[in-house]
């Protein structure tokens with residue numbers, strides 16, 4: 068299935084067809100006897116925002132981990148920007164991974180580095196960006212996530228919500244084509260969730276980045292998504308624009324899930 072058909076009326080379209088950036092074809096993943104993803108097909112077009120919802124254990128995070136090459140599929144094909152991920156040489160994987168940014172549930176900042184250094188480290192060491200350029204870009208990104216005054220702080224001096232906003236800036240500093248968001252507010256105290264979601268809404272609105280997002284925040288999913296995929300037991304139960312999935316779900320499983328979480 069493609070997200071092309073799903074247009075978010077709040078986001079202008081250019082009228083041109085956008086290229087498929089991420090594509091999964093017949094992807095199966097097993098852990099021991101358990102089939103976690105079962106012949107999964109879907110694609111995400113450049114610039115679109117796709118959200119994966121569904122009960123815990125339905126395989127959503129596994130999809131993001133496959134895209135990050137943190138785990139391998141047992142069957143099927145995964146391509147990013149036309150390049151196949153499995154099999155690929157280490158060099159090819161390194162190149163593909165430059166196109167993908169990921170923000171995790173736990174922020175995984177480098178504790179011994181300042182906020183600024185957390186953001187500049189990979190652009191300098193992996194992309195070969197000059198320190199000055201990386202610093203300037205990091206300051207812009209810190210401004211974008213509302214933390215311009217925290218350049219010199221250490222992660223331990225920040226709240227969880229602030230740390231997560233640094234992690235988002237760090238991922239964006241690599242100028243990825245696609246940003247994977249894995250339940251990025253699940254580990255936060257409730258009062259810190261809104262600030263992080265606001266930053267992500269802003270990024271979704273103001274950049275052309277492609278988003279693939281696993282979330283339990285249904286209001287957020289409704290706001291930012293072009294397409295929502297409802298998962299259960301490693302399969303897409305149904306998919307469509309957020310107004311339809313949340314407003315008029317067709318499948319009983321989706322209705323059950325939404326009534327439990329909304």
Ligand code: ADP
Pocket residue numbers: 098103121122123124125126127128129130281
């Ligand atoms: P979700 O993100 O929808 O909660 P996951 O993709 O994290 O689901 O997990 C899907 C299923 O795969 C779960 O039953 C989980 O226990 C299992 N699983 C995930 N990773 C591993 C692993 N490394 N080893 C064994 N089982 C795993």
